[in-house]
Amino acid sequence: MTVTHAGADAAPTADRTGEDAGAATKAARGGSRRPDRRRAWGTAAFHTGAGLLSLIWLIPIVVVLVTSTRSFDDIAANGLGGLPHSFTLDGFRQAWVDGGQQRALINSMLVSVPTVLISLLLASMAAFALSRYDVPLRRVLLLVMLSGNLLPPQILLIPVSKLSEQLGFYDSLYALIGVQVGFGVGFYVFVLHGFMRSIPPEIQQAAVIDGAGPWQIYTRIILPLARPALAALTALSFTWIFNDLLWAITVLRTDSKMPITASLIGLQGQYVSMWNVIAAGSVIAAAPTVIVFLRFQRHFVAGLNLGAVK
Secondary structure, eight states, X not given: OHHHHHHHHHHHHHHHHHHHHXXXXXXXXXXXXXXXXXXXXXXXXXXXXXXXXXXXXXXXXXXHHHHHTSOHHHHHHHOTTSOOOOOOOHHHHIIIIITOHHHHHHHHHHHHHHHHHHHHHHHHHHHHHHHHSOOTTHHHHHHHHHHHHHSOGGGGHHHHHHHHHHHTOTTSHHHHHHHHHHHHHHHHHHHXXXXXXXXXXXXXXXXXXXXXXXXXXXXXXXXXXXXXXXXXXXXXXXXXXXXXXXXXXXXXXXXXXOOHHHHHHHHHHHSSSOHHHHHHHHHHHHHHHHHHHHHTHHHHHHHHHHHHHO
C-alpha cells in the first residue's frame, strides 16, 4: 500500500514539473520574440529615416540636373519648379564656351593636381620621420602643425594677401598653390603620422637588417602600406582644394586666372536669369570631384575602416 501511494504522489509531481517546464519555455520564447520585434522595428525605422534623408539630399541635385537640360523658353514659360517640356544641352555649351567654364576648369586642375601631389609628398615624408624616428620635440611639432588648421582662415586673409604681394606671386596660380599647400600639409601630417605609427616596427627592423636605408624604407615599405590613408587624403584634399573659393578670391585678381568656383560667381552675374546656364555651370564644376570620389571610393572606405580599427 505504501508503494502504491508513493507512485500515485509521484505522478502528479512529474506532471507539475512538465507543466512548469513548458510554461518556462513559452515564457522564454515570448521574451526572445520581444527583442527580435524591437530590433526589427528599429531597423525599419532607421532605413525609413535614412531613405527620407537621402531623398531630401537628392532632390536639389535632381532639380539642378533637370534644370541644366531645359531650355530658357521652357523655364520662362513653365517656371523653374515646373515640369520640363524640353531637353537640350545648349546650356552646357553656353557655360563651357561663352561663360568661360573651360578656362576656369583648366585653372582649377592646374591648381588642384599639383597641390595634392606636393602636399601629400611633403606630408608623407614628414609623417614618416616623425612616426618612425626619435625626432626632438616631435609632439611640439605635431601640435604646431595641427594648431595652424584650427585658426579661422578669415583672420589670415590680409596677411596672406600682403605676403604674396611682397614675394611677387600675387595674382598668379603659384600663389594659390603655395597657400593651399601651406594650409593643408599640417593636417595631412597629423593624419598620416597616426597611420604610419600603427605600422609594426618589426617590418622596419627587418628592412634595416637587410641593408635598407631610410629612403628605401620610406618608398618601398611605408608608402605601399599607407596607400589606403593616402588615397583617402587624396580624395579629401582634391575636393577641398577644387571647391575652395576663399583663397582664390584673396590672392587672384584677373578673371582669366580664376578657378571654377570663382568663375561660377561671374557666370551668375553674366547670366542673371538664365537658370539653365547657371545650373549647367554648377554641374560642370561638380563633375571632377564626383569622378575623383568614385575613383578612390574603395580606397577611401578602406582608409576610414583601418583608421577606425587602429
